[in-house]
Amino acid sequence: MRMVLLFPVLVMVFAFRAGAVNDNHPAGGRSAGLAHASVMLADFWCFHHNQGGLPYVRNLMVGFHHHSGFVREMAHQSLALIVPTSSGSLAGSFSYYGFSHYHQTKAAVAYGLHLSGRLTAGIQLDYFHTRIAGIYGRQRLFTFEAGVQYRVNEKWQLGAHLFNPVRQKAGLYEEAAPCILRLGAAWRFSENLLFCLEAEKDLEQQVMPKMAIEYELVPLLFLRTGIALEPVLNSFGVGYCWQELQADLAFSFHPSLGQVSNFSLTYAF
Amino acid sequence: MHFKRIFFLWLSLVFAFPDGARAQDDPPLSSGLQSLIEELAASREGGIDYQYIVEDLQELFHQPLNINQADAETLGRLHMLTPYQIQSLIRYRERYGPLLSIYELPVVFGFTIRLAQQMKPFITVAPSRLQRQQPLLGLAGLIGNSRKHLILRSGQTLERQKGYVGPDPTYPGSPLRVYSQLGLKYHNRFRLGATLDKDPGETFLRADNPWGFDFHSIHLFVQNVRWMDKLAVGDYDIRYGQGLVAWSGLAFSKSSMVLNLARHAATIDPYTSANENDFFRGVAIEKKWLPLTVSLFYSGKHIDANLQDTTPSGAKVFSSFQQSGYHRLAGELFDERSLREQVVGGSVAYNKGRMKLALNGIHYAYDGLMIREPRPENAYRFSGRSNSNLSLDYRLSLNRLYFFGEQAWSMGEGLAWLNGVHGRLTPGVGLCLLHRYYERDYQALYAAAFAEGPRPQNEQGIYLGMEAEIRGGLFLRAYMDTWRFPWLTHASATPSTGWDGLIQLDYTPTKHSMMYLRFQRKSSSGSRVDADSGLMMARETRRSKLRYHFRYPLAAHLVSDTRMEYVYARSDDLSQGVMLCQDIGFHPGRMPLRFDIRFALFHTDDYESRIYAYEDDLLYVFSIPPYYSRGYRTYLNLKYSAGQADFWLKLARTGYADRQIIGSGWNEIQGSHKTTLYMQMRLRF
Numbered sequence: 001m002r003m004v005l006l007f008p009v010l011v012m013v014f015a016f017r018a019g020a021v022n023d024n025h026p027a028g029g030r031s032a033g034l035a036h037a038s039v040m041l042a043d044f045w046c047f048h049h050n051q052g053g054l055p056y057v058r059n060l061m062v063g064f065h066h067h068s069g070f071v072r073e074m075a076h077q078s079l080a081l082i083v084p085t086s087s088g089s090l091a092g093s094f095s096y097y098g099f100s101h102y103h104q105t106k107a108a109v110a111y112g113l114h115l116s117g118r119l120t121a122g123i124q125l126d127y128f129h130t131r132i133a134g135i136y137g138r139q140r141l142f143t144f145e146a147g148v149q150y151r152v153n154e155k156w157q158l159g160a161h162l163f164n165p166v167r168q169k170a171g172l173y174e175e176a177a178p179c180i181l182r183l184g185a186a187w188r189f190s191e192n193l194l195f196c197l198e199a200e201k202d203l204e205q206q207v208m209p210k211m212a213i214e215y216e217l218v219p220l221l222f223l224r225t226g227i228a229l230e231p232v233l234n235s236f237g238v239g240y241c242w243q244e245l246q247a248d249l250a251f252s253f254h255p256s257l258g259q260v261s262n263f264s265l266t267y268a269f
Numbered sequence: 270m271h272f273k274r275i276f277f278l279w280l281s282l283v284f285a286f287p288d289g290a291r292a293q294d295d296p297p298l299s300s301g302l303q304s305l306i307e308e309l310a311a312s313r314e315g316g317i318d319y320q321y322i323v324e325d326l327q328e329l330f331h332q333p334l335n336i337n338q339a340d341a342e343t344l345g346r347l348h349m350l351t352p353y354q355i356q357s358l359i360r361y362r363e364r365y366g367p368l369l370s371i372y373e374l375p376v377v378f379g380f381t382i383r384l385a386q387q388m389k390p391f392i393t394v395a396p397s398r399l400q401r402q403q404p405l406l407g408l409a410g411l412i413g414n415s416r417k418h419l420i421l422r423s424g425q426t427l428e429r430q431k432g433y434v435g436p437d438p439t440y441p442g443s444p445l446r447v448y449s450q451l452g453l454k455y456h457n458r459f460r461l462g463a464t465l466d467k468d469p470g471e472t473f474l475r476a477d478n479p480w481g482f483d484f485h486s487i488h489l490f491v492q493n494v495r496w497m498d499k500l501a502v503g504d505y506d507i508r509y510g511q512g513l514v515a516w517s518g519l520a521f522s523k524s525s526m527v528l529n530l531a532r533h534a535a536t537i538d539p540y541t542s543a544n545e546n547d548f549f550r551g552v553a554i555e556k557k558w559l560p561l562t563v564s565l566f567y568s569g570k571h572i573d574a575n576l577q578d579t580t581p582s583g584a585k586v587f588s589s590f591q592q593s594g595y596h597r598l599a600g601e602l603f604d605e606r607s608l609r610e611q612v613v614g615g616s617v618a619y620n621k622g623r624m625k626l627a628l629n630g631i632h633y634a635y636d637g638l639m640i641r642e643p644r645p646e647n648a649y650r651f652s653g654r655s656n657s658n659l660s661l662d663y664r665l666s667l668n669r670l671y672f673f674g675e676q677a678w679s680m681g682e683g684l685a686w687l688n689g690v691h692g693r694l695t696p697g698v699g700l701c702l703l704h705r706y707y708e709r710d711y712q713a714l715y716a717a718a719f720a721e722g723p724r725p726q727n728e729q730g731i732y733l734g735m736e737a738e739i740r741g742g743l744f745l746r747a748y749m750d751t752w753r754f755p756w757l758t759h760a761s762a763t764p765s766t767g768w769d770g771l772i773q774l775d776y777t778p779t780k781h782s783m784m785y786l787r788f789q790r791k792s793s794s795g796s797r798v799d800a801d802s803g804l805m806m807a808r809e810t811r812r813s814k815l816r817y818h819f820r821y822p823l824a825a826h827l828v829s830d831t832r833m834e835y836v837y838a839r840s841d842d843l844s845q846g847v848m849l850c851q852d853i854g855f856h857p858g859r860m861p862l863r864f865d866i867r868f869a870l871f872h873t874d875d876y877e878s879r880i881y882a883y884e885d886d887l888l889y890v891f892s893i894p895p896y897y898s899r900g901y902r903t904y905l906n907l908k909y910s911a912g913q914a915d916f917w918l919k920l921a922r923t924g925y926a927d928r929q930i931i932g933s934g935w936n937e938i939q940g941s942h943k944t945t946l947y948m949q950m951r952l953r954f
Binding site: 189190192193211213215225227229232234253255256 | 694695697698700702729730731733735737747749751752753764766768770792
């Protein structure tokens with residue numbers, strides 16, 4: 001019943017933002033708390049936002065992320081692993097979006113390395129698999145994404161990321177996966193305060209400006225808030241590091257659709 | 270004595286403040302306050318009345334506040350401190366003892382040198398001691414020893430407006446506006462005053478105003494007399510909590526003072542403005558049994574309402590309140606004072622340390638029945654004869670954070686919530702977060718809380734504001750507000766959403782020069798019914814503004830202000846506008862004459878891309894005409910002081926290059942320019 005009532009809303013959301021299939025769903029509780037203004041950040045979940053951040057991860061790490069979706073059927077989960085190598089860092093991830101009658105899985109491998117002391121770059125190969133129940137069947141898509149990060153000085157860091165620049169098409173109707181460019185800058189105002197600013201452009205959509213603040217209230221306890229526009233999304237998050245374990249929780253609010261929650265957990269060996 | 274404190278004291282002495290502000294005799298409005306008022310006026314139709322702010326500042330200018338013993342309420346009268354800063358100052362005093370000098374102020378967490386400069390004319394630093402109560406002297410003694418002022422103001426539009434033309438003009442009165450005010454003040458203990466006002470077109474000493482003016486207001490206010498802590502008789506203002514239940518007079522909302530959202534005001538104040546609707550008339554008292562403060566008020570007056578038929582039983586029926594205050598046309602005169610309004614309310618506040626908790630209630634009743642037009646957007650608005658509101662409001666100051674909020678009920682109807690937190694993340698960065706949730710059927714006719722819509726009803730949203738001092742003299746302010754109207758509004762035939770963002774960079778390179786660059790964008794999406802097809806159409810409106818303002822001292826006492834503004838508005842059509850504005854101000858410290866001149870050119874496609882700009886004006890007068898169409902605006906504002914008398918003269922003209930008729934209805938002018946001349950005199954004795 002709930003699904004029936006929400007159907008028009010879901011249709012709207014898909015038409016509005018999601019480009020129907022093969023969408024690149026973001027992961028990471030920290031990023032979600034910052035309204036995904038995270039293209040310039042280098043943390044565990046950076047391979048979902050900018051693989052250029054990977055070489056800054058110097059431990060073997062595993063992580064899990066859960067995104068609730070506005071309804072249960074729009075939930076999204078990710079599982080990932082990062083392995084540092086002598087020249088850079090290697091990452092592998094697997095994510096699942098949807099429910100039994102409509103779901104999309106994404107498997108990816110990424111590699112990032114230092115090009116110079118301040119400049120890093122990374123690339124990721126993606127495999128998308130979408131399945132819709134009944135006569136609609138399934139479709140597959142291969143594509144890639146890449147990003148760079150530049151640390152101007154101790155206070156400023158910049159990031160750029162491009163998803164699916166070749167506009168790979170899939171399925172019977174030659175549906176193109178979205179081509180998305182993200183540019184952003186972060187400014188460390190003081191030791192415990194970080195400002196992030198990002199613009200995201202999907203070729204088919206309006207520019208999505210995002211801004212966020214991360215504040216370290218007491219050592220290793222982080223409070224976050226961010227706002228994205230087009231569409232409007234207010235995010236609030238909290239994160240805590242406990243030795244090798246880091247937990248991040250975030251809530252985002254859309255004025256019409258309501259609330260979504262994100263939770264992620266990472267462990268460094 | 271802490272070493273850090275001495276160091277900062279020394280440091281701030283090096284950056285000594287400019288002196289001599291007190292040589293002038295009217296308080297300088299701080300640029301922040303000035304832009305606050307400007308933005309407030311831009312967000313409302315018609316003028317605003319900010320007289321009580323000027324009065325507070327003027328009072329403090331002549332009797333500066335001792336910041337070592339002022340309490341939170343008194344510090345609020347400076348109108349430039351956020352509640353967080355007030356709490357921070359109080360905490361500083363508790364911890365380190367009284368301040369030694371004004372130069373110590375920037376050391377207090379949350380204060381800056383710039384803020385201290387703005388506060389300087391209004392404060393002193395004296396050793397804290399028991400407040401000396403000025404003795405009451407009996408009526409004759411009070412009148413003899415009080416400070417008195419008399420203001421007379423008059424002026425008009427010089428061109429003939431349609432309503433005044435012909436042998437039998439539509440407007441019965443003259444186009445002259447006449448205002449006068451007499452006030453007596455004995456320290457903070459006794460105030461007595463009267464305000465009289467006649468709007469253009471209203472009659473004077475004849476027809477329906479045989480007593481002279483169209484609007485009369487009298488106020489009497491005493492503090493700490495017998496068992497009462499405050500007593501107001503006549504006209505007064507009531508301000509409770511965050512404004513969800515009762516808030517009369519000026520109420521600030523979104524502006525470039527991005528952190529100024531938490532409300533903190535005295536619950537009872539004498540009313541001295543000339544707004545003809547927004548006040549209470551009757552008796553209000555306040556009594557303290559620490560830590561409790563109890564206040565009660567009763568108000569009864571006749572108000573203007575749009576009268577309809579009567580019911581079969583003979584009861585009055587009205588469809589809306591009339592807020593314009595004009596009583597010139599037959600229809601306006603018919604509605605004038607047509608409805609009797611009675612309001613009773615009270616509040617019990619518990620103040621302990623850093624916490625305040627208050628229970629507020631208000632009940633209002635009319636001697637007529639309100640029946641609104643049966644349109645869907647009116648479905649949840651007030652109708653009937655009476656209503657009550659009840660609320661619980663709180664403030665709590667914890668370490669670096671200040672929490673505030675109010676939860677309110679409308680009798681038998683909806684709920685409203687407002688919660689916020691304001692604090693400093695680091696000494697240079699302040700943040701304010703506010704969430705509001707007003708149900709579509711929350712009805713409160715005397716409320717004026719933070720809201721995007723015209724009243725705190727049918728709205729939910731999140732506001733985030735931030736202010737950062739990047740380095741000395743360079744400030745960044747920004748806010749972002751997102752909202753949703755869950756029920757239909759006047760502007761949208763479906764539920765609608767929107768957002769409003771502002772980002773501003775302030776730079777103060779030297780003590781007397783200042784510049785800022787501001788970008789603001791507002792976007793809302795809803796729908797409207799297409800007139801031709803009758804179909805519901807999605808509708809998106811966007812409005813962006815870019816402004817650059819630069820103040821520079823050309824010579825001693827000669828200040829130049831340059832402003833450029835560009836507006837881009839898109840709804841059904843695209844509309845753009847641009848304005849260039851140059852002001853010159855001559856403000857000698859000791860000479861009795863001062864003047865301000867403006868010349869502005871504007872070119873906008875239509876009214877959608879109108880541009881507002883602050884005008885230097887007669888004391889206490891504030892109106893910002895929107896600049897639109899193609900033309901110029903210029904004015905000369907003179908002030909001459911002779912002993913205890915001050916004289917003002919303002920001559921202003923707006924000329925249009927692309928129209929031969931200005932205005933509409935009975936205010937229409939045949940011609941391409943509109944000129945106004947106002948004169949004012951103030952005597953102090």
